[in-house]
Amino acid sequence: MTLLLKQLFGFFKLLHSETGNNQLAWGVALGFILGMTPALSLQTLLVFFCLFFFRIQIGAAFLAAFFFKFIAYLLDPVFDVVGQKVLDLPALQGLFTDLYNMPIIPFTRFNNSIVMGSGVVAIILVPFIFAGAKWAIVKYRISVVEKFRETKIFKIWTKTSLYQWYYKYDSYFGN
Amino acid sequence: MNAQEKKPVKKKGPIRFEAVIPVTVIMLATMGYFSWFFDQHLKSAIEYVATQANGAEVNVASVKTSFLKGSFDLNGFEVTDKEQPSRNLVSLDNVHFQYMWDALLRMKFVVDDASINQIQVYSPRKTPGRVLPPEPASPSKLDEYQKEVLDQVKNEYAQNMLGDLASLLEGADPKDQLEKLRGELKSEARIKEMIADVNSKQSAWKSEVTRLSDTTKLKSIEKQVQSIKAEKNILKQAQGAKDLADLLKQVQKQAQEVQTAGKKLEGEVQSIAAYPKEVQNLVKDDIANLKGHFKIPQIDVKDMAMALFSKEFGQYIAKARKYQALAKQYLPEKKEREEVLPQKRATGKTYEFPITKSYPLFWLKRAAISSKGTKDSYSGNVSGELTNVTTSPKWVKKPIVLDVRGDFPAVGVHGMKAVMTADFTRSTPRQMLDMKVNAFDIPEKMFSKSEQLKFGFTKATGSTALTATMESGEVKMSWNGTISKPVWFVEAKSKLAQELLTGITDGIPVVYINGTVEGKWKQLKMNINSNLGEEIANGMKAQVGKKIAEAEGKIQSMIDEKIKGPQTQLMSSLGGNGDILSKVKNLDKLYKDNEDKIKAEIENLKKGGTSNLKEEGKKLLKKFKL
Structure with a gap:
């Protein structure tokens, strides 16, 4: 829980900093994949591995996963249809049979229509989600954060000893 | 330092190196758990589940699993006999399973070769096994x-x-059953009725015969006859003859009464005489009924x-x-694949593709069973195999x-x-x-x-x-x-x-x-x-x-025993009725005789009388004694 909260605080901190656009955008994109995938499967573990191994904002990923989970719930019928269409493609039957009989691959549960459907939709949409998230973060920083920094309240706040103390603490122990 | 001043931030690479140590620690901890604790926990789990299933203590000496070798060893498996907790129902020295890695990577569990060694039956336990209390729940x-x-x-x-059958051979059954049926004999009840009927009729007839046998009138007639006979006067003799005619009428009336009573008695005696036959028929019926009741x-x-x-x-x-x-x-x-029904929308539909290189979810190809025992040990000399589970x-x-x-x-x-x-x-x-x-x-x-x-x-x-x-x-x-x-x-x-x-x-x-x-x-x-x-x-x-x-003989003898007495009594009563009938017949004859004699006397008087009338009257009186 502490780790999760730290990641969430890190997400807001990074969102309001001037760096880490890609980290946040990838976090949102991978969170989108997590949210779309219906259950624990090999690809979920792969996404988790990426989150922990690469410098991707985990808080952003969890928040995005939480958000997209609700959307995915509504989209389940669509994923089911897409998944069935893909799994029923005659041209791919040989490939699927091979995959089904290969080691490890069955752990992906690719033969389930919703897993397949959500996976296909997620893979197709991930670049767009990444690009959209990045554009939204930059836009947010310019239109919201910068304007907020210019306000008198924020300037007064930065002059307080509490802020000074936090800033100093963060320079030593942050990140 | 001004807080607003930007601290130069060190550029970090795309890989999160700081996460390596925690991940390594987690992995080492997991490996440590599986190396040192997992087998113990699995052993406890097997013991608990097997004990619940068996209803009595099941012990496992040790469990050894190897992830890398894909093996599973279970040693010292002892199943307590619920009925006799001091012994084992069955015990196995060792069970060895060797899983195929190739199948495990496919999420399948294939045991290429397994062995079950040293099977013992009813071997004594070191300490009596714990027996679980019986569950009050509904039967499985x-x-x-x-x-x-x-x-x-x-x-x-x-x-x-x-x-x-033994109780029947013992001979108790027929007697007991017959005792129970004793009250149900129709013949016995009917005989009692008959006896009562005959006795009442007997007493009625006895009083009737006594009444009819009253000779007072006859004696007075005899006196009158004597006095008329002794009369010397011719006129009076003529009057006497007229009186005798009146007396004759009286005698005739009484004789008629005796005759009617005799006929009535005869009719009743005839109906009573049919009683023995009726009794015989009833006895036959009773025997048949008793046989029906008697369950052979x-x-x-x-x-x-x-x-x-x-x-x-x-x-x-x-x-x-x-x-x-x-x-x-x-x-x-x-x-069959065609029979797979579409699942709910939320869980989607899971496709089953043809299995070409893979394995079924679980496949125990062969488990060898072997055990060598000596005459004094509880181990069996067993060999065998379990294949294709x-x-x-x-x-x-x-x-x-x-x-x-x-x-x-x-x-x-x-x-x-x-x-x-x-x-x-x-x-x-x-x-x-x-x-x-x-x-x-x-x-x-x-x-x-x-x-x-x-x-x-x-x-x-x-x-x-x-x-x-x-x-x-x-x-x-x-x-x-x-x-x-x-x-x-x-x-x-x-x-x-x-x-x-x-x-x-x-x-x-x-x-x-x-x-x-x-x-x-x-x-x-x-x-x-x-x-x-x-x-x-x-x-x-x-x-x-x-x-x-x-049993049939017993039925007959029981009927005889019950019926014989009343039947004899009935027959003797019927015999008594015969006596009465003969008495009535005698009376009838007596009155007829008197009637004849009075008629003769009248004729005699009409002809002039007889000297020996007195002697005749005396003879007549002697006959009146009943």
């Missing part, structure tokens, strides 16, 4: 299945047949064998039912076969051979059993434990062969068993039953039993033949035949 489905079979056996073939058992050779061995056969059938249900539960027939029998295309053979010398089991086949590869699953035990010790077995008869044997050696086929909810089973060297135990209240059964059992060194059962589980047709059943049934038949004749 398996119990219900077994009960269904046993109820059929129980309902159709009652076990108290020997006891009933029909002894059938087949029923006798059933009564003796149906319980044992029923146990075999119930066990077969249990294992068939278990097999059905744990080895369900894999549905799988969740996809249609894909494996081989039936599950358990083939075990061997001996358990410590418990007296020799020449055991069992081949169990569960074939789920066909469209209709079929399970077969072929079991044979050449010799095994049979403990005490009592066929009857009733008060009248305790019959069975205290020790014997048995052999058995059992074959069964179960397909489409139908079972076909045959059982051939022998019981040799039996030490018989016969204790009957009836001397006859004691002699009979002792004689029969002395002549049977080997008991043969042949049983068959077939049909749906809910409607089994069972048949058992046994030479013991035949001998007992035939012996009993002869003795029961005698008893039946004896």
